[in-house]
Amino acid sequence: MENTIEVKNLCFTYEGYGDVPDVEALHDVSFTVEKGSFTAILGHNGSGKSTLASVLCMLSEPASGEVYINGKLMTGEDVTDEDVFDARRRVGMVFQNPDNQIVASVVEEDVAFGCENLGLPPAEIRRRVDDALECVGMRKYARHSPHKLSGGQKQRVAIAGVIAMKRDCIIFDESTAMLDPMGRREVMETIEYLNKVEGVTVILITHYMEEAARADRVIVMNGGRVLTTGTPGEVFSEPELLWDADLDVPQTTELLYRMKKAGLDVRLDIFDFEECAAEIARAVKKRQSEVK
Amino acid sequence: MKMDIAFGQYCEGNSILHRLDPRAKLIISIIYIVVLFLAKNVFTFALLTLTTMALVILSGISLRVIAGGLKPILFIALFTAIINIFFFTGDTLLVDLKIVKIYLEGLFNAGLIVLRIVLLIVSTSMFLTYTTTPLALTDGMERLLSPLAKIGVPVHDFSMMMTIALRFIPTLIEETGKIMNAQKARGADFTSGGLIKRARAIIPIIIPLFVSAFRRAGDLATAMECRCYTGGAGRTRMNVLHAKWYDFAFVLAVTALGAAVVLMNIYLPGYTVTM
Numbered sequence: 001m002e003n004t005i006e007v008k009n010l011c012f013t014y015e016g017y018g019d020v021p022d023v024e025a026l027h028d029v030s031f032t033v034e035k036g037s038f039t040a041i042l043g044h045n046g047s048g049k050s051t052l053a054s055v056l057c058m059l060s061e062p063a064s065g066e067v068y069i070n071g072k073l074m075t076g077e078d079v080t081d082e083d084v085f086d087a088r089r090r091v092g093m094v095f096q097n098p099d100n101q102i103v104a105s106v107v108e109e110d111v112a113f114g115c116e117n118l119g120l121p122p123a124e125i126r127r128r129v130d131d132a133l134e135c136v137g138m139r140k141y142a143r144h145s146p147h148k149l150s151g152g153q154k155q156r157v158a159i160a161g162v163i164a165m166k167r168d169c170i171i172f173d174e175s176t177a178m179l180d181p182m183g184r185r186e187v188m189e190t191i192e193y194l195n196k197v198e199g200v201t202v203i204l205i206t207h208y209m210e211e212a213a214r215a216d217r218v219i220v221m222n223g224g225r226v227l228t229t230g231t232p233g234e235v236f237s238e239p240e241l242l243w244d245a246d247l248d249v250p251q252t253t254e255l256l257y258r259m260k261k262a263g264l265d266v267r268l269d270i271f272d273f274e275e276c277a278a279e280i281a282r283a284v285k286k287r288q289s290e291v292k
Numbered sequence: 293m294k295m296d297i298a299f300g301q302y303c304e305g306n307s308i309l310h311r312l313d314p315r316a317k318l319i320i321s322i323i324y325i326v327v328l329f330l331a332k333n334v335f336t337f338a339l340l341t342l343t344t345m346a347l348v349i350l351s352g353i354s355l356r357v358i359a360g361g362l363k364p365i366l367f368i369a370l371f372t373a374i375i376n377i378f379f380f381t382g383d384t385l386l387v388d389l390k391i392v393k394i395y396l397e398g399l400f401n402a403g404l405i406v407l408r409i410v411l412l413i414v415s416t417s418m419f420l421t422y423t424t425t426p427l428a429l430t431d432g433m434e435r436l437l438s439p440l441a442k443i444g445v446p447v448h449d450f451s452m453m454m455t456i457a458l459r460f461i462p463t464l465i466e467e468t469g470k471i472m473n474a475q476k477a478r479g480a481d482f483t484s485g486g487l488i489k490r491a492r493a494i495i496p497i498i499i500p501l502f503v504s505a506f507r508r509a510g511d512l513a514t515a516m517e518c519r520c521y522t523g524g525a526g527r528t529r530m531n532v533l534h535a536k537w538y539d540f541a542f543v544l545a546v547t548a549l550g551a552a553v554v555l556m557n558i559y560l561p562g563y564t565v566t567m
Contacts, residue, residue: 103519
């Protein structure tokens with residue numbers, strides 16, 4: 001399987017000044033992201049997950065370590081501005097605050113912004129903008145002014161701007177953190193559609209367990225290190241590890257974990273409420289028949 | 293605080309004036325202003341009043357909106373009129389109050405100058421503020437001035453700054469409302485006290501607003517960089533302006549109007565305005 005992003009032994013330090021000591025934000029971080037996969041990076045505030053995102057987007061330079069994007073080394077002395085520009089054409093990022101990433105006062109103009117920067121011909125931009133707006137379900141708002149949209153809608157406009165540039169990989173840096181539950185659902189649905197239908201590689205940085213549970217793979221960060229990686233099922237079946245890192249597990253996992261501790265034979269890798277209920281019912285029935 | 297400001301007072305519409313190319317509208321406005329200042333006598337003023345009225349009808353914008361737009365210049369118009377009435381010396385004395393003398397010519401002059409100011413405001417708002425969105429205006433200006441980029445004038449950068457400023461005005465207004473409410477909740481009082489006290493009460497609003505504006509600017513710069521923004525070089529646009537036949541027709545018509553005014557100044561003397 002081809003890797004879109006490969007990170008090896010990445011270290012990053014925020015330099016201190018005056019009495020402020022240096023802060024090591026990333027320490028020996030290594031992982032790979034497969035092409036077309038959906039990876040969630042999970043961690044609480046200060047775990048280094050946003051620093052990681054800014055390194056992947058070439059916004060900050062790591063102290064040491066290597067980052068490969070589509071097999072091309074993007075760290076070190078030999079990286080030119082051309083390379084950086086090229087990498088940014090491949091890897092896009094959607095930020096936390098929807099207000100601070102929209103440039104134009106008309107939705108479609110904003111979606112076009114990235115393509116205009118790439119110097120594409122007008123007809124091509126028009127086609128891509130229409131497709132991108134269709135893709136996030138915002139076509140009928142094309143001529144609207146962004147400040148009148150809801151948070152979720154604004155964030156979908158920002159996503160459309162990234163899609164229109166036809167990136168292979170999109171990083172969502174806590175893109176749902178500032179939204180209400182409704183907006184969060186809209187954005188999550190859009191992200192899943194992009195990954196499953198359009199085949200875009202997705203890296204979702206989040207501290208919501210329920211969102212991370214929907215990924216193919218979860219990378220848990222704590223104190224600038226990778227704590228554990230695996231499928232959501234694998235990662236969440238060890239709740240103690242996550243609790244030690246001040247992280248929660250999905251409510252379903254916590255419930256199942258407690259039941260298991262109480263002696264009920266249940267699986268832990270279930271994140272859907274209905275399935276969870278069915279699993280508990282099954283285990284309870286099994287236990288009843290055993291008792292009889 | 294829910295403020296929905298319509299800066300520039302753009303009125304939604306689909307008239308010919310709305311559809312004109314913003315570049316054409318900018319050029320036409322400049323010519324029209326020059327023509328208004330070339331006008332010297334009653335006949336030319338009559339002609340220009342007629343054409344301006346025609347513009348108003350063409351735009352389909354209600355007279356009430358236009359009258360509202362004239363309110364801010366009421367004082368200037370009145371002031372100019374009074375100066376002209378009281379200090380203009382002519383041949384026909386109307387009223388003699390020993391200290392001030394009012395002449396017929398003074399009244400006449402005042403009337404025409406006020407008319408000129410009104411026509412100036414109405415015509416430019418017909419072409420620009422009422423019928424063109426600020427965004428289209430910025431765009432038109434960038435493209436009109438683009439030749440200047442060759443001699444090193446940062447035309448693109450200025451227009452990008454304008455675009456971003458326009459984009460963030462509503463956001464910052466909303467934010468001001470939030471901060472005001474937050475300060476009110478902490479017991480701040482913005483409505484009582486003298487001028488100095490009130491001005492001081494603004495400080496706890498301005499400072500958080502500035503801090504947040506800078507943070508937004510930083511975030512936006514990062515987001516723009518992530519979207520491959522490297523300045524104006526090599527950038528294309530989705531919406532390309534195409535001048536249509538009526539754009540040229542309008543520019544020609546206004547130029548012809550200017551020629552007519554000049555000719556009328558020469559061949560129809562009399563009742564001339566002095567300013």
